[in-house]
Amino acid sequence: MQAAAIELDSVRKVYGAGAAATVALNDVRLTIEPGRIATLIGPSGCGKSTLLRLVAGLEPADAGSVRVHGVAPEEACAAKLIGFVPQTPALLPWLSVLKNVTLPQKINSGAAKRRERIGDLAERTRARAGVGGGGVPDMRELLRKVGLGDAVDKLPSQLSGGMQQRAAIVRAFGLRPDVLLMDEPFSALDEFTRESLQDQLLDLWSEESTTVLFVTHNIAEAVRLSDTVVVMAPSPGRIVESVDIGLPRPRDQRVFEERGFHDYEDLIREKLYSAWRSPDAA
Amino acid sequence: MRRRVPLGWIRPAIWLPLPVVLAIGGGLWQWGAHSLPYLLPPLSWVFDSLSGHLSYYLRNAGTTLGEAVAGLGMSFVAAFILAVLISEVPVVRRAVMPIAVVLNVTPLVAIAPVLVVAFGFGPAPKVIITALFCFFPILINTAIGLRSVPPPMMQVYQTMKASRLELLVHLRIPTALPFLFAALRIVTPLSITGAVVAELTASGSVGGLGSVISVAASMNQLAVVYAAIFILAVLGVLLMLIVTFAERRALRWHESSADRAN
Numbered sequence: 001m002q003a004a005a006i007e008l009d010s011v012r013k014v015y016g017a018g019a020a021a022t023v024a025l026n027d028v029r030l031t032i033e034p035g036r037i038a039t040l041i042g043p044s045g046c047g048k049s050t051l052l053r054l055v056a057g058l059e060p061a062d063a064g065s066v067r068v069h070g071v072a073p074e075e076a077c078a079a080k081l082i083g084f085v086p087q088t089p090a091l092l093p094w095l096s097v098l099k100n101v102t103l104p105q106k107i108n109s110g111a112a113k114r115r116e117r118i119g120d121l122a123e124r125t126r127a128r129a130g131v132g133g134g135g136v137p138d139m140r141e142l143l144r145k146v147g148l149g150d151a152v153d154k155l156p157s158q159l160s161g162g163m164q165q166r167a168a169i170v171r172a173f174g175l176r177p178d179v180l181l182m183d184e185p186f187s188a189l190d191e192f193t194r195e196s197l198q199d200q201l202l203d204l205w206s207e208e209s210t211t212v213l214f215v216t217h218n219i220a221e222a223v224r225l226s227d228t229v230v231v232m233a234p235s236p237g238r239i240v241e242s243v244d245i246g247l248p249r250p251r252d253q254r255v256f257e258e259r260g261f262h263d264y265e266d267l268i269r270e271k272l273y274s275a276w277r278s279p280d281a282a
Numbered sequence: 283m284r285r286r287v288p289l290g291w292i293r294p295a296i297w298l299p300l301p302v303v304l305a306i307g308g309g310l311w312q313w314g315a316h317s318l319p320y321l322l323p324p325l326s327w328v329f330d331s332l333s334g335h336l337s338y339y340l341r342n343a344g345t346t347l348g349e350a351v352a353g354l355g356m357s358f359v360a361a362f363i364l365a366v367l368i369s370e371v372p373v374v375r376r377a378v379m380p381i382a383v384v385l386n387v388t389p390l391v392a393i394a395p396v397l398v399v400a401f402g403f404g405p406a407p408k409v410i411i412t413a414l415f416c417f418f419p420i421l422i423n424t425a426i427g428l429r430s431v432p433p434p435m436m437q438v439y440q441t442m443k444a445s446r447l448e449l450l451v452h453l454r455i456p457t458a459l460p461f462l463f464a465a466l467r468i469v470t471p472l473s474i475t476g477a478v479v480a481e482l483t484a485s486g487s488v489g490g491l492g493s494v495i496s497v498a499a500s501m502n503q504l505a506v507v508y509a510a511i512f513i514l515a516v517l518g519v520l521l522m523l524i525v526t527f528a529e530r531r532a533l534r535w536h537e538s539s540a541d542r543a544n
Contacts, residue, residue, distance in 0.1 A: 058440060058441070077440070077442065077443045080443070082441045083441070084438050086434035086437055088432075088434050090438050092452070092453070092456065093536070094456045094459075094535040095535075103452060104442055107439060107448050108443050108444055108445065108448070111442070111443070155535050168438075171438075175442070181441070
């Protein structure tokens, strides 16, 4: 049987202790099937970034279980199942763009073996059959595809913020991750750049069919990208509702003009605001 | 920014201030030498001493430079290794860092006489004193630099389970390089100071500009003292030039990101 790409059960995370303790996440249950894009949306303090860090294995949960393809996050990291795109591009300023995106392939070289040992490899590979095999992708080609063909030998500081973030996305895709975790990757960009980066993310995703968990506070972005929008609320951080987005794919920029798109936007806005107005007593 | 400077040299506002100050300083010096001949030798005497005994000065400068560079090199290697240990092993950090901070503010000049007693008048105490002078700034700066990788950068590589060695080589050491060069800029002049202090302390030393100064001063040959001081300044400038050049080469990425921030 195929395990869910991401599965959280009764997850709780508390920062601090005693009276100063903040419940960042309370009783969170979430299942994301392989190959889907799920977005976490909510106001600041709702624990969406915390949830992402738990899945990335950067922090342990205080209670409950977090599984990535049936294994603990640390194990998934050790097998390089996870690609992580933080809010800032976090490229290494001393390396050219090309070296920045190829370095991860040289890191943790024992990961390939561990990857084979994780149960549902066959299904995962079949799910992406026809996508250039399972080998190492040509990073120059990937960079060219996102419009960085002329920038391969430049230093990150010579690129605009949008181009840097593109390189960061290529770096994550270059690992052919089973799960791609993105923490508000476009929030620092202007609207035009953001929409064109959404295009490119969707393009890369349609070829790789990676599972994506995407954190944002932008409703339009969430609706456009997602199969599922997970609405969260703060104090304590919790999931309010999951909304499945039934818009057809591929979703190019014309999706913004569709009636259905705005209906989803309104629905999610309404859920965000009602959760905001009536803080859960739990 | 550096590219604009060569053109700027055409304009008097750029090149004139320095010669003016030098001329005024020289004039004041000559006036002082005229009225207080026992305190200041005329510049021409200093120049005569330099040109007349150039090989003597160069030989002693070589001795001092050798001690400075040897001490700097030794402390660079030792401080770098210890900084890596401090950054990687918390126990070592807790044991060493407090001592390092205290020793960094201790006037190490005070140790010089003890070392001379222990190691005699040869080069050993000079190299050791120089190394001590240079050690703690390099250690503290590098240890801080190794810990200064921005968290998002760290997280990207942690989610790939990069080993500690990989994190050290690919993230920590490159991040620490600007800190290391900042330390070298502090420590390079200190290395010459260290060598000269050691030579002054070991008053029977056979060589080095420090002993040239102490011998000449005791015989009231002020022209020789100032000539030696002039050579020491030149040595310091040369060493700083080397550090600056190395920094430009190694930190081209850093400079370009700094340019962008401005």
